[in-house]
Amino acid sequence: MNPQQLKELLAAVAAGAVSPEQALKDLAELPYADLGFAKLDLHRELRNGLPEAIYAEGKRTDDLLRIVERMLQGHGRVLLTRLRAEAAAELLAAHPEAAYHERARILTCGAPSEPLPGSITVLAAGTSDLGVAEEAAVCAAWFGHEVERHYDVGVAGLHRLLDNLAAIRRADVVVAVAGMDGALPTVVASLVPAPVVAVPTSVGYGASFGGLAALLTMLNGCAPGVGVVNIDNGYGAAVLASRIARSAAKR
Amino acid sequence: MNPQQLKELLAAVAAGAVSPEQALKDLAELPYADLGFAKLDLHRELRNGLPEAIYAEGKRTDDLLRIVERMLQGHGRVLLTRLRAEAAAELLAAHPEAAYHERARILTCGAPSEPLPGSITVLAAGTSDLGVAEEAAVCAAWFGHEVERHYDVGVAGLHRLLDNLAAIRRADVVVAVAGMDGALPTVVASLVPAPVVAVPTSVGYGASFGGLAALLTMLNGCAPGVGVVNIDNGYGAAVLASRIARSAAKR
Amino acid sequence: MNPQQLKELLAAVAAGAVSPEQALKDLAELPYADLGFAKLDLHRELRNGLPEAIYAEGKRTDDLLRIVERMLQGHGRVLLTRLRAEAAAELLAAHPEAAYHERARILTCGAPSEPLPGSITVLAAGTSDLGVAEEAAVCAAWFGHEVERHYDVGVAGLHRLLDNLAAIRRADVVVAVAGMDGALPTVVASLVPAPVVAVPTSVGYGASFGGLAALLTMLNGCAPGVGVVNIDNGYGAAVLASRIARSAAKR
Amino acid sequence: MNPQQLKELLAAVAAGAVSPEQALKDLAELPYADLGFAKLDLHRELRNGLPEAIYAEGKRTDDLLRIVERMLQGHGRVLLTRLRAEAAAELLAAHPEAAYHERARILTCGAPSEPLPGSITVLAAGTSDLGVAEEAAVCAAWFGHEVERHYDVGVAGLHRLLDNLAAIRRADVVVAVAGMDGALPTVVASLVPAPVVAVPTSVGYGASFGGLAALLTMLNGCAPGVGVVNIDNGYGAAVLASRIARSAAKR
């Protein structure tokens, strides 16, 4: 049950369309749905402003089917990350209205009831960082934000970044995705006033140690104003960016 | 030269109080002041919204005196972090209008020309995290934000956090400071809709490895919506929180 | 030879049903069975209270068949952990009375001669932690303990944990399994008086570094009362929990 | 307010010696005492069975004095760990009834209302591990348990351990403290049926990396039944051991 659904229910009660008894029953639903192997957190949207997303990696397709069904029933929409193409095919067969975003490895079903405020700009340093950047961009768009992309703007060719600087400076939040040296978020933070969400990726030669090098660079950036999320965690970056954008809007 | 000073200069020109020639000369100043051993970045406020702060650790007192003088001349105010008490005493002797915040190890001089929008709430998990939390809180307040503190609210006594939850939920941004297990930001992010800036501290027994344990916890939080800054970096947290609060306000 | 078998042997001697000479011969068996490539520790149960379990990972199926046979001969029962499904099929063909627990990847054969005292509660933070949690739960149950499960109760949705708190507080020992931030055991230890056995899992995004993040969180928990075992080591958690439950019972 | 105090209060109400109104007022106290810089968790004993201990490292002596006073008022007793000798002298001057345990660096004030069940045996591998072992032993004794010590019984001279094995096997819980290779807990766990609480210490040559080597050894012990706590964390070991001993006793 999302805030919109809650408001409608209460309005219906006020209008006499729904009896208090029935409303009570609707609300009596546990704040999570217990599937035995999982407890779906159905009130997360009420608490945090965004519905729970499903991390599909390592989950069996039949479990995913059950989870999707239950989430659609509770929320009217659902988003799955880290979904391999084969499982996506099975889910699309059952839910033809869903969409699979291949580069991002995300399946979305349903749409936000209304657009969310704030513009989120996603930057990728290199072409190998595209998968993670798309995970962030697709999530943020599905949450309801306006999303702008600038890819392959890493510091190896600074002019590619500077050329797009005017556009980037207009963003409410910048998500900067980078592997290897991970220097992009620091450089961006020194050039724009918006908060920067930094996402290290596991892209790189041996001594990147699976993204550790980029992660440390981002944490040690000499230009402050950067918040770092986990390696390759495009989804987490989108959630943080969305909270920032919505925080701005609530006043 | 901060945006306010710029606006006033231009108004003075428009009003005929300052000749264009004089204005040109004032503006002709390099965007940095070259002290030989340092190039003070005087346009950072124009670019990023906040003036450059001075990281005092390892700097000689006479160098600090020169830097403070030059910054006051350029900006009208200055903030020094990681300042040991002895150096603070010398600086206070030269600038009696300044203030030294002992727990935070910060010296501030001057004040913001006008309050900045947004309310920033600073949480500390334990009493040993107070120094870092105060660094964040004092900076944020000096930037011009409204700041609220809730200290010693770590997960070892969850009721201390839950008791203050209603107040915390009102924040535009939450800065959560924690050492040891570093679990506080994750738990907070699961309970409030605001973006959470997480600051790991180097407090803890042996296997905290100087804050590495808390840092990794915060990066791996199962509740998204958290941006992590460097270990013990209260100042960096304040800058990120300020950018978030100002981003909200610009619409 | 387990303690029960030893008691029976001695009773038989006392009753004249077995001659001292024969008993001597039975006892003369080496405390381990030398298979050449392995020395099965047949007195471990006498020494430590639990029979040796077989770690099947990396062992050839024919070796496993020989080990199972020899263990059944010595103890009347056997448990194999980390057993891949294909090898399980071959072992089940040879020992149809055995059972294979798929999620836990465990094969059990035989049952405890009598129930062991104490109730062990197994918690899993997320659905991806289920395999490890089941390894702990199946082992503990096979040892002879009463086992209760609460899955998907991680701190991302604290109400799921608090809803089940009354039940959890009744446990003699709590086994808390968590990947990612690994915060669950600390939070549980702050809420219940029982000892908590913490099991980090290798589940998570890049900077979990194969479970290192969760491991460090658990070692650094701000709430004391937690003992940590190796990453993904559900079996070790069950043995420790069993020792705790039996320790309680011996007085 | 500890359970004993609570029972007495309720009995007094039942006996008419205290009015319900007065009892309500007594109980109305917040579950924590807010000192501004700290929120003392006064209900921890009700929740977890042991009062909060004070980690004195890095705290100022005057803060410690205030905390001790408030804890004595709330609980009638208090324990401080990691207390340097100079601060101890000041606290002893104010509270002559307190005692300072020099090797353990612990100050205790007051005693348990009644002995706790279970016998806890503390082992130290080498003489350099004594400080940490004493921290565990002094805490456990102050909690109310019977404590037995066997020091300098590391695996470099196995006979020193085997000589004391019969006594060690009688323990309800064994706390095994070791630096360097950290092999003691594993060897002990292979020889006794009791749960073993392992404490790595930071003692050792270069490649011990501040206790990391011992920590990893203990986590990787080939004999299960070991729960590991943080490096040098004797207090945490005592709490876990106490929980185990009390768990046994509650049936």
Add this chain to the structure above:
Amino acid sequence: MNPQQLKELLAAVAAGAVSPEQALKDLAELPYADLGFAKLDLHRELRNGLPEAIYAEGKRTDDLLRIVERMLQGHGRVLLTRLRAEAAAELLAAHPEAAYHERARILTCGAPSEPLPGSITVLAAGTSDLGVAEEAAVCAAWFGHEVERHYDVGVAGLHRLLDNLAAIRRADVVVAVAGMDGALPTVVASLVPAPVVAVPTSVGYGASFGGLAALLTMLNGCAPGVGVVNIDNGYGAAVLASRIARSAAKR
């Protein structure tokens, strides 16, 4: 050309069977054979007492065939480590007199001209350490030493080690192979006077970190007299053990 071949050549010259000119030509051979992609070190035996062994991992089978041929021509014998079964089959087809040791993944061809002095005892802590232990044992035997094996004698069942102690104490060198906690070499070194060569293996649960835990344990052993080689490096252990045994014999 090994020392034996050299001695024979010089004897032949002394006896007039070979002309000095011919001897010169034989000796004129470069100390290495240049195959373009490799420079085989043919004088290593003269310098270090043992011929160069071939590390087969990652080498193409046809390259291996060329190397084997050239080594046999220069030394009369050859040993390959880390050889996968398929490549072994091809090599055996070309050199039917060779032997493939499956567990050790070693191919040997030819034999030492005379036995080397000293008895080398190889211990393995667990059955999963057998591959590495066999690599050490097969190499040592092929070098010409007397080799004795005691497998599955880890500290989880100390009696298995103590039962074989008398035999182990007779060794000139002990090679102790162990994964997981890696405690075996330390315990052995505390019980026998011979030098102990310790080999950590990559066997273990998550926090063994690919053998790092065992490696650190061995380096930090509280009983001195242990020399550590690389993780899983059975061959290196055999060479060190052989040097020790031969050093003893040269007086």
Add this chain to the structure above:
Amino acid sequence: MNPQQLKELLAAVAAGAVSPEQALKDLAELPYADLGFAKLDLHRELRNGLPEAIYAEGKRTDDLLRIVERMLQGHGRVLLTRLRAEAAAELLAAHPEAAYHERARILTCGAPSEPLPGSITVLAAGTSDLGVAEEAAVCAAWFGHEVERHYDVGVAGLHRLLDNLAAIRRADVVVAVAGMDGALPTVVASLVPAPVVAVPTSVGYGASFGGLAALLTMLNGCAPGVGVVNIDNGYGAAVLASRIARSAAKR
């Protein structure tokens, strides 16, 4: 004996000024001077083009005095790095012609016989990196190169770097010194065609881990053309830069 001294000696022999016998005696000197506790490498200049420098850290002042004397005798000049001010004072008392460079912590005595070719530009990202940058600059100048400095040009204020770009592009080699994020060398390498020698410094907040973060950034730079030296190793950077500059000159 440096190449210049050697050339003069040979010329003197050719001119009859020095007898071959005397020259032989001069040359007969061992290529190192054995002081018992040290073997000074007097032919390093012949072999590598630069005389051996003395790493003064941890050396006793009297040992340093002996070394300086012997080096002056062999080479006519000497350079000491990492020299604390007190020891410098004693050395200056004995050798008034020497000079102590305080920020660089270097003592130099004597000068190059002739200038070396090539211009070396030293960059420092922040003012805290000055000590290391000066170590590089002072060494390079003493070797005989032309040295240019640009300090405080880190990526937090990109315009400070771009303003000086034209000058930097003229360098034959660039030495880029940076702590914290360590991004400067990568950005420079993307903007200039010269080889870049990168020096990470140990400057930074907690997660810089003593310079590890900057080191990894530099190794993972997305713009190639960078060679990295050890953390804080300004001297090593100067030697590498000098080799590069001289390599250029030899054609």
Add this chain to the structure above:
Amino acid sequence: MNPQQLKELLAAVAAGAVSPEQALKDLAELPYADLGFAKLDLHRELRNGLPEAIYAEGKRTDDLLRIVERMLQGHGRVLLTRLRAEAAAELLAAHPEAAYHERARILTCGAPSEPLPGSITVLAAGTSDLGVAEEAAVCAAWFGHEVERHYDVGVAGLHRLLDNLAAIRRADVVVAVAGMDGALPTVVASLVPAPVVAVPTSVGYGASFGGLAALLTMLNGCAPGVGVVNIDNGYGAAVLASRIARSAAKR
């Protein structure tokens, strides 16, 4: 557009063969070609002296085909590293004039317009380091340098290195590739005056930790004059070596 093309264009304008208007249009091309998913940096050669190379790992074959076409159009030549054999086959089908270097996993297309100055010598310590060494050698040759190779000259057989020392000393730059202990670059730097580019490889037993051991050795070399690049990064070594060689030539 490379410098040669630029010179020709300007000459054509000077000669009247191309109108200024047309030249302007030719030059008006953006400094990068935006393919949507990638921004090809076409002015890198103007800026840094070498065209951008394509890192093929993880890129789809059809993307590679588009990139190759665009690069050939812009530069007349292209080089792809880390190209798997199957993709190479498809690219060769489309561009028969290209060449695939199997050991180096490189595809080259086109040639330098003129040879570059300076001789680059590539050393490999062992036969397992050949792939990385060839990546460096093939790149350097394709850039236009003279390249000399000495393989299998690691310190395990020092005579193999010393035998080739005279040749190695003639190099303008030495690229030294080594796995395992990584000692080769240090030893080489102590014997030759040229700058040494060190490339650690991920070759080795367990405790090489994917090349970390070799990397650290190279950074800690006791003989200065070494610049280190990333693990297995033969391409990066070639670029640095080329910059060094060209720096030498520009005077």
Add this chain to the structure above:
Amino acid sequence: MNPQQLKELLAAVAAGAVSPEQALKDLAELPYADLGFAKLDLHRELRNGLPEAIYAEGKRTDDLLRIVERMLQGHGRVLLTRLRAEAAAELLAAHPEAAYHERARILTCGAPSEPLPGSITVLAAGTSDLGVAEEAAVCAAWFGHEVERHYDVGVAGLHRLLDNLAAIRRADVVVAVAGMDGALPTVVASLVPAPVVAVPTSVGYGASFGGLAALLTMLNGCAPGVGVVNIDNGYGAAVLASRIARSAAKR
């Protein structure tokens, strides 16, 4: 009681000089002396061939005095490592016959009853490694071995090593001590047939990480025949070298 003392006692019994009853009493002494805080292992010499040494670091002077007295009473001699100069002065006052070796930080008292076989050669790579090298050399000499030293023979000046090679090749065991790159043991092992005991030291610039770099180099040496001990552990190296030398002698 060492073997010599035991032999004498038994001879005295055989000769009637000591009654069996008295001998029994003498032998009845526990194999360790329990000082309460320490259990001195008096039979270590019988078991391992060398008496227990006392690691003085962190021990109080009065404890050291008691231990020294008890060791002298049991063994007739004693050795303390890591002894700070001030404590040494107090011990020398009480035991004027003892000797303090300043560089090695060792105090020795008493001498071996007879020389031990085998010649041990100790190498140090640089002058900063001297303290650790002397710890090894002084210990080995005190055990009773012939010891030869070659210091400052690291690979930065290979000729210093090669010059002394003939002497080094005569050793029964080589102890090679090195910090920084740690390459010395590998190079030595490639040139001599004796076993090499490698000791990494914590000497070096930042990325030596307290000796980790040298440690890894030594474990990954491409020339086999090396056994590694802990960082800075000169004593451990001496014990291993002594075991090797004595192993050789027992045949």
